[in-house]
Amino acid sequence: DIGIDALHILATSLTETLWDAPLPRIDNNILEGHIRREPRGPLVFAGYYNGSVVFGSTTLFSLPIRPAPEPSYVAFVAQLRGGPLGLAPAGAAPRHLAAWPNPSPDGRFRLALPAPATPGTVLLITDALGRRVARLHPAPGATEATLDLQAQPPGVYAVRLTTPAGRTATARLVR
Structure with a gap:
């Protein structure tokens, strides 16, 4: 803080x-x-x-x-x-869910996961009204995922990562 x-x-x-x-x-x-x-x-x-x-x-x-x-x-x-800003050294894995490009002109995003995915990790993507538009299951060990929202209208979307251990991370996307 x-x-x-x-x-x-x-x-x-x-x-x-x-x-x-x-x-x-x-x-x-x-x-x-x-x-x-x-x-x-x-x-x-x-x-x-x-x-x-x-x-x-x-x-x-x-x-x-x-x-x-x-x-x-x-x-x-x-x-x-x-307190400290909590900035990670260059090359370190992010401590939160990160997305780029954000905003995305074409609806395609890359997501950097805060830790390697474990079996059962889920990425749930919802629109501004909370409706589910996509659900991804990153491969175990993956540190990145790709998301294609080209079929969705421009707007703000939420991504929520949930692990089997109950840990969560969120990000906002602009399409």
């Missing part, structure tokens, strides 16, 4: 979610920012806002300066702190 109290940011690469934490409460004001990490340095969230923005127990206000063009914005830099 990372963040400045109530910060929520989702950052992804083409194949996996890198981190996910809650966004500040902004009360109908504007907040825009970017995350950056310097080599061997802290993770920072920098951006600007107008009105007020709440980071957990800390509230930042932009004070109107007269004369000033409307709207006025205030810049900020926040250092994220907390």
